[in-house]
Amino acid sequence: xxxxxxxxSLVERLVFRGTRIAALVILVVLVAPMIVIVPLSLTSGTLLxxxxxxxxxxxxxxxxxxxxxxxxxWNSVLIAVPTTVLATTLGTFAALGLNRLRSRLVPAxxxxxxxxxxxxxxIYAVSAFYFYSRLGIVGTYPGLIFGHTALAIPFVVVTVNxxxxxxxxxxxxAALVLGATPRQAFARVTLPLILPGVLxxxxxxxxxxxxxxxxxxxxxxxEQRTLPRQLWSGVQxxxxxxIAAAAVVLMLVSVLVMLLAEWLRRQGRxxxxxQ
Amino acid sequence: xxxxxxxxxxVGWLLVAPSLLFMAxxxxxxxxxxxxxxxxxxxxxxxxPRTMAEIGGWNGQDLPDESLFMALGEDFxxxxxxxxxxxxxxxxxxxxxxxxxxxxxxxxxxxxxxGPLGREALIxxxxxxxxxxxxxxxxxxxxxxTPLYLLASLDLERGPEGIRTIPPERRLFVDLLVRTAWIxxxxxxxxxxxxxxxAYVMASSGPRLSSxxxxxxxLPFWTSLLVRTTAWIVLLQRNGLVxxxxxxxxxxDAPLTLIYNRLGVYIAMTHVxxxxxxxxxxSVMKGVGGDLTRAAAGLGAPPSTVFRRVYLPQVMPGIIAGxxxxxxxxxGYYITPALVGGPRDQMIAHFIAYFTSTSVNWGMAASxxxxxxxxVVVLYAALARLVGLDRLKAR
Numbered sequence: 323x324x325x326x327x328x329x330x331s332l333v334e335r336l337v338f339r340g341t342r343i344a345a346l347v348i349l350v351v352l353v354a355p356m357i358v359i360v361p362l363s364l365t366s367g368t369l370l371x372x373x374x375x376x377x378x379x380x381x382x383x384x385x386x387x388x389x390x391x392x393x394x395x396w397n398s399v400l401i402a403v404p405t406t407v408l409a410t411t412l413g414t415f416a417a418l419g420l421n422r423l424r425s426r427l428v429p430a431x432x433x434x435x436x437x438x439x440x441x442x443x444x445i446y447a448v449s450a451f452y453f454y455s456r457l458g459i460v461g462t463y464p465g466l467i468f469g470h471t472a473l474a475i476p477f478v479v480v481t482v483n484x485x486x487x488x489x490x491x492x493x494x495x496a497a498l499v500l501g502a503t504p505r506q507a508f509a510r511v512t513l514p515l516i517l518p519g520v521l522x523x524x525x526x527x528x529x530x531x532x533x534x535x536x537x538x539x540x541x542x543x544x545e546q547r548t549l550p551r552q553l554w555s556g557v558q559x560x561x562x563x564x565i566a567a568a569a570v571v572l573m574l575v576s577v578l579v580m581l582l583a584e585w586l587r588r589q590g591r592x593x594x595x596x597q
Numbered sequence: 598x599x600x601x602x603x604x605x606x607x608v609g610w611l612l613v614a615p616s617l618l619f620m621a622x623x624x625x626x627x628x629x630x631x632x633x634x635x636x637x638x639x640x641x642x643x644x645x646p647r648t649m650a651e652i653g654g655w656n657g658q659d660l661p662d663e664s665l666f667m668a669l670g671e672d673f674x675x676x677x678x679x680x681x682x683x684x685x686x687x688x689x690x691x692x693x694x695x696x697x698x699x700x701x702x703x704x705x706x707x708x709x710x711x712g713p714l715g716r717e718a719l720i721x722x723x724x725x726x727x728x729x730x731x732x733x734x735x736x737x738x739x740x741x742x743t744p745l746y747l748l749a750s751l752d753l754e755r756g757p758e759g760i761r762t763i764p765p766e767r768r769l770f771v772d773l774l775v776r777t778a779w780i781x782x783x784x785x786x787x788x789x790x791x792x793x794x795x796a797y798v799m800a801s802s803g804p805r806l807s808s809x810x811x812x813x814x815x816l817p818f819w820t821s822l823l824v825r826t827t828a829w830i831v832l833l834q835r836n837g838l839v840x841x842x843x844x845x846x847x848x849x850d851a852p853l854t855l856i857y858n859r860l861g862v863y864i865a866m867t868h869v870x871x872x873x874x875x876x877x878x879x880s881v882m883k884g885v886g887g888d889l890t891r892a893a894a895g896l897g898a899p900p901s902t903v904f905r906r907v908y909l910p911q912v913m914p915g916i917i918a919g920x921x922x923x924x925x926x927x928x929g930y931y932i933t934p935a936l937v938g939g940p941r942d943q944m945i946a947h948f949i950a951y952f953t954s955t956s957v958n959w960g961m962a963a964s965x966x967x968x969x970x971x972x973v974v975v976l977y978a979a980l981a982r983l984v985g986l987d988r989l990k991a992r
Binding site: 333334337341342344345346348349351352353355356358359362369370371372412413415416418419420421422423424425431434435437438440441442443444445446447448449450451452453454468469471472475479529533535536539540550553554557558561565566569572573576577579580 | 602605606608609610611612613614615616617619620623624625626627628630631632634791792794795797798799810813814815816817819820821822823824825826827828829830831832834836837838841868871872900925928929931932936946949950953954959962966969970973974977
């Protein structure tokens with residue numbers, strides 16, 4: 323009686339300790355590939371190997387001056403910004419509408435609007451190539467913007483919808499009772515409260531387009547080469563440090579967007595928490 | 598009041614309509630139109646209208662009679678240019694190898710041919726027209742819809758006595774489907790084995806530590822899959838860091854081949870998909886209080902029993918959700934296997950891309966896409982059902 327519980331707790335402790343160590347190792351492996359590539363992009367040599375012969379910014383210089391990479395960066399921005407605006411507008415309207423509707427069709431509509439999250443992108447990409455070429459928009463900026471927007475809308479709908487679920491409808495009723503017109507109530511009460519949700523939806527839309535590769539592979543012509551598209555051909559040709567620099571730039575954009583989204587989430591909680 | 602309600606609904610629909618129309622036009626309709634190509638036979642039937650009208654009456658055994666030869670000759674002469682002939686040849690070649698050259702030779706032969714069209718003329722141009730097998734192909738494909746591609750993507754074909762499997766040396770796609778499923782299962786299991794302890798420790802740590810760990814999981818989650826795959830290529834290459842470290846430690850003498858093979862695919866895909874398992878599992882584990890496990894332990898259950906009988910059932914919804922998500926995402930993977938896999942490690946998505954851009958065979962591309970989509974939709978439906986049932990039980 324005296325020995326058994328002790329033994330059990332020793333095993334238990336060992337298992338617990340082992341699990342913690344395993345988790346730590348897994349966490350390190352999860353992040354390591356992205357950390358390891360950062361110093362490599364700063365190498366003064368021409369190979370992506372450790373130990374570094376020295377540090378230098380030459381590969382970033384190449385990234386920011388070489389025509390192909392500069393053009394690719396511009397293209398990514400030129401496509402991601404309109405996509406963000408379009409997807410955020412359409413998605414926010416849709417989320418507001420879904421929240422208003424009492425129709426029995428609402429679940430079906432909601433599922434339809436998030437299907438791009440379910441359908442494998444490769445299927446959408448080849449379908450878009452097939453259908454957009456009939457519309458004459460393969461190899462054009464609008465073709466890519468529309469294509470990316472369809473992929474981005476679900477993220478906006480989901481994010482804004484989540485914000486609206488937490489939204490206290492009494493505030494809107496109070497504004498209306500106090501004599502605000504519906505338009506005023508929307509502009510002064512609803513909008514400020516859901517704004518953090520709308521903006522983080524926009525961030526999702528931006529990063530969806532900025533990182534998108536598969537649709538771009540099929541719908542873009544060389545003229546619309548985006549950063550991921552350029553990185554894709556770079557990786558298949560030669561692995562050189564410019565590629566590492568490009569990867570780090572893409573990663574930094576993602577980290578920035580992630581931090582902004584997290585900040586917005588906290589802002590949103592604070593604003594809604596005040597009620 | 599009723600009028601206000603109706604107005605409310607109207608405004609709601611007006612708000613939803615732009616997205617709905619946009620998604621229908623730029624997403625749903627393209628996919629629908631593309632998937633229809635898997636059974637579409639209009640290119641063939643449209644190119645040979647006279648032959649297709651005649652051939653239904655042929656018995657399929659003897660040499661066709663003069664009028665059918667005439668019809669075929671007229672159809673071939675009516676082809677606008679050599680490109681049309683080439684695409685007709687390519688189309689018929691999907692049914693029977695060698696048809697491409699037959700069509701091309703007949704097309705160019707008829708251009709030079711003078712005098713009456715018909716049996717004699719066509720057989721003079723190419724003797725294969727005296728073989729009923731070539732006519733049977735046309736007879737078989739006379740409908741506007743064809744099962745050819747869907748059957749072919751399951752290594753099946755239509756023979757004289759119905760559907761049969763194709764000869765073993767030409768089989769490819771069942772193997773591909775099995776490989777795709779197997780890689781996805783292996784990656785799912787790897788993610789579960791790695792993700793479970795991680796999610797568990799995250800959920801059982803203090804709020805500060807756990808939010809830091811969450812940031813470290815979210816970081817790869819937000820980073821593009823292409824960037825992460827690139828990082829793995831750098832790490833796993835012949836003189837990459839992993840090989841360097843292993844050599845330095847004296848574990849290996851010569852660099853291992855860690856990439857452009859199945860191992861590379863498993864490593865990179867597991868890394869890319871791990872957050873999709875950890876995040877849902879973590880959120881379920883966080884919701885599970887320690888009350889029940891403590892109660893079970895207090896009542897004398899040994900830790901392994903507590904884990905198996907009390908803890909595991911409580912977190913099962915998270916395991917199911919995470920595993921299904923990883924599995925379904927893995928099924929459609931394209932970029933990662935393309936970059937870190939060898940030719941024998943490519944999954945179904947690779948062949949969809951191949952048939953679209955390299956061999957331009959819309960029928961095969963659409964059939965494989967249809968099969969992939971069917972698998973994904975069935976799995977999601979099953980998951981929704983399962984999670985739905987679970988909720989019912991909880992109530």
